[in-house]
Amino acid sequence: MHLTDQTVAPAFEGWWPNDDGTYTLFMGYMNSNWEQEFDIPVGPDNYFTFTEAAGLDDLEREAYDASSADQGQPTHFYPRRNPFLFTIRVPGDFGSTELVWTLNTRGMTLRAFASLAPDYRIDPQVISTEVGGNFGSLSDALRTNIPPELEIQGDDHVSIGVGQALTVVAKAHDPDNLPARRNRGGLPSTLAQLYRPPSSIVVLSGPGMRLSWIVYRGNAEQVTFSPTQMKTWTDSRVWGNSPWSPPWIIPEPPEDGRWVAEATFTEPGNYVLRAVASDGSMFTYKDLMVTVTPISDLDQGK
Numbered sequence: 001m002h003l004t005d006q007t008v009a010p011a012f013e014g015w016w017p018n019d020d021g022t023y024t025l026f027m028g029y030m031n032s033n034w035e036q037e038f039d040i041p042v043g044p045d046n047y048f049t050f051t052e053a054a055g056l057d058d059l060e061r062e063a064y065d066a067s068s069a070d071q072g073q074p075t076h077f078y079p080r081r082n083p084f085l086f087t088i089r090v091p092g093d094f095g096s097t098e099l100v101w102t103l104n105t106r107g108m109t110l111r112a113f114a115s116l117a118p119d120y121r122i123d124p125q126v127i128s129t130e131v132g133g134n135f136g137s138l139s140d141a142l143r144t145n146i147p148p149e150l151e152i153q154g155d156d157h158v159s160i161g162v163g164q165a166l167t168v169v170a171k172a173h174d175p176d177n178l179p180a181r182r183n184r185g186g187l188p189s190t191l192a193q194l195y196r197p198p199s200s201i202v203v204l205s206g207p208g209m210r211l212s213w214i215v216y217r218g219n220a221e222q223v224t225f226s227p228t229q230m231k232t233w234t235d236s237r238v239w240g241n242s243p244w245s246p247p248w249i250i251p252e253p254p255e256d257g258r259w260v261a262e263a264t265f266t267e268p269g270n271y272v273l274r275a276v277a278s279d280g281s282m283f284t285y286k287d288l289m290v291t292v293t294p295i296s297d298l299d300q301g302k
Contacts, residue, residue, distance in 0.1 A: 006032035008040075008077050010101040010112035013084050013130065014122035021092035025099060025114045026122070027073065028083040031233075038077040038105055039219050042070045045104040048088075056100045059109045063102070073101065075217040081234040083131050084283050088114070124282055131234075132204040132244060133281030134179040146176045147282035148209060152275055153258070157289040164295070165226075165262040168288060172277040173257045174209045179281055181208035184248050195238060203236040205243040207280035208250040211259040216287060218271030226262045232276045243280065250280070265292040 013026035031038070040046040047069035049056060056063055071088050088099065099114040125142040128134060134142065153169040160166045184206060212229040214220075228241065230251070235242035243250060253259075263273060271290045276283060 001034055002032060003034050004036040005106070006036070007105045007108045007110060008032070008038055008103055009110045010103045011083070012101075012112040012114040012120070014120045014126065015114070015116055016122055018089070023090050023092070023094055023116060025088045025090060026084050026127075027088065027101060027112065027114065028081070028085045029074075029077060029103070030081050031077050031079050033079050035079060037079060037220060039075060040077065040103065040105065041075050042073070046073065046075060047102055048073065049100045049102065051098050051100055053096050053098055053115070055098065056102075056111060056113070059111060063100070071099070071101075076215050076220050078214070078220075078231075078233045079235070082232065083234070084127060085232075086285065127283075128179075128281035130202065131281065132200070132202045134207045135184060135204050135248075136200050136202065137179065139179075141178065142281055144176075145178050145279070145282055146174075148172050148174050148211075148277040148279055148284045150211075150275060150277040150284040150286050152286045152288050156287070157291070159291045159293060160265065161293055161295045162265055162268055165264050166290065168213060168261050168263055168273065168275075170211055170213070170259045170275040170277070170286065171257050172209065172211050172259065172275075172284070173253075174279045179207035179279065181250070182206070203234050203244045204248070205280050206248040206250050209253045209277070209279055210243060210250055211253075211275060211277045213259075213261055213263065214274050214276060216272040216274035218269060218290075219267065222265055222267040222269075223271065223273075224264045224266075226264070229261065232278075243278070263290070265290070268292045268294050 008031045011028045015025050044064045047064050048071040049063040101112045124145040128142045150172040215223050231242040234244045236244045238246050273288045275286045
């Protein structure tokens with residue numbers, strides 16, 4: 001187990017076709033650290049490139065192009081596995097093109113090669129399996145699972161002063177109640193039960209509607225959420241405040257489907273907060289852009 005000093009690897013999770021003839025590419029990443037987080041702005045150390053097949057297999061080849069570099073990827077990187085974190089829609093004539101995500105961390109260049117290779121075609125059941133959804137269920141019913149419906153209430157770009165609390169409200173629900181919320185069983189009664197070794201290759205996650213706010217772009221160390229948000233990365237340590245963490249307790253959703261939180265910023269700048277809604281097997285995202293301004297002496301009443 002490495003707490004710090006490891007790298008971040010981008011990940012291509014797979015693709016599927018859309019009804020309009022386009023394709024959706026699913027992306028995520030693996031931060032090999034359990035504690036260290038990274039801020040990597042879009043630029044020569046965090047960029048996308050369109051290329052022919054195998055065009056960027058040479059990791060020493062530089063291919064930064066400002067016109068294609070920003071494909072909506074994160075610039076803040078949380079620890080460990082962050083699967084299916086964002087999507088990119090490509091046109092129907094994408095063909096044999098590759099869309100390559102390059103990340104440079106700790107002096108090492110790593111790439112993910114997104115393509116329409118047949119063996120990377122996925123469906124909702126595959127996504128659920130990859131994230132340990134529904135406690136690792138392989139039920140065929142999950143192939144028709146509908147992701148949560150999600151909206152951010154209010155403007156999608158707001159301004160707030162340093163130190164002021166910003167109320168953020170997201171409304172979400174699971175339209176098909178699939179997979180249905182259920183507990184794994186009673187809480188562990190002994191330390192041996194709580195700390196038993198994993199029984200599957202993929203860490204498991206319980207089913208049930210949940211929503212968390214994360215810092216998608218910007219320095220997360222300068223942002224505090226109240227209440228503390230459940231992690232969206234696969235922290236599988238016991239009582240880790242994560243859906244993948246034993247004993248897999250998923251809080252009941254609000255009765256009105258409105259998740260309300262406050263975000264407070266300690267440094268000015270531009271941030272992107274992301275609401276991540278999940279039924280335990282599928283994910284839906286919405287972003288809120290926040291401009292944080294300094295507080296003047298007049299604003300502070302001096």
